[in-house]
Amino acid sequence: MEGILLFILFALTTGSFMYMLVCTDSNSRTPMGMIRRKIYTSGPSITKKLLGDKIFVKLQQFYNYVFYTNNRLGQIAYFVIFWVAFGLYGKFGLLKHFGNTPYVSHIHSVCGSLIFMFCNYFFYRTCTTSPGIITKENNDEYVKQFEQYYDEVQYKQNTSCSTCNIIKPARSKHCRICNICVSRFDHHCIWVRQCIGQKNYKYFLLFLFTHIFLSLYGVVAGILCLFGIAQKQQLFKLTYKNAVTGEIHPATFFRVFTVISNRETFFVFIIFVCLIFFVTLTAFFLYHLNMIRKDLTTNERIRKNDFEKSFLNEMYELQEQQKRKKDDDSIKRLAQLKQCWNSLNKKRVQGLYEGLRIVFSQPN
């Protein structure tokens, strides 16, 4: 029982941490939002104090290189992590225990390997499918397609991208790293070394989903294997002597788990790695499903927060000013800001099913 509780605790901790880093709004007033802000604001200064100016500058340069240049480090890191993890699972779990324990037969070796191939395939498709590049030739088409999203706050009609020399369609963004304007821009993903936009969003979701499925498969098959090993070695029938009191205790889940962890250390470790992948990717995937339900992109969520923050500041200042003296200009501006606020917060929940249907009906 303690083993299961430890597992759940571990999963919750990892999940919350990843949720905090990836999905929490930077302006959110929840405890998660506060911790995130603390990490982002105090993190650099603490690192600077701990490591000294020279190393800090070098680290900052490396950080900028990794996240703000078009390099292959993310793709290489993905391959190393993913293939090494699968290799380790193969060596210490699949080849050693699958088929040798009562609950996991060799059919699962085949299924697991097939899902692994799917993961690689969707990674490849996400990397190689264009996100929807806006050029002079297709500019009008994109402007028309997203016309209804011009709200004159986030997206203003007839503004142009000075680099690409095109009219910006609503929901698009110029990616500084790829140096292109992307239709329905979501975010730039360093793992696939390109933007996630209107046309490759579906592959990105399938990429996440297949990896979640594989890691969950690894965790479940792994736990069943461990359970099978424990039964085969009759660990549940053993009794344990307390070294201090000399009392004899029957086997508990936690004790059996400890014995198995000592005997199958690498296998248990790799199951933990699968669990971390599962929890992290699921948090990220659920976040995206929620965004699809609300018909929002990651870029819009971040921009919306920034707009709201500046509106609130200006509204507060105008209200303070009006307490001292009411003039026409400030009344007008306040009304304008309230209108902008309403336009920005106009609910456009489209529902998950409809959202997914639109995402998956986009041609390549």
Ligand SMILES: [Zn+2]
């Ligand atoms: Zn552009």
Ligand SMILES: [Zn+2]
């Ligand atoms: Zn990009």
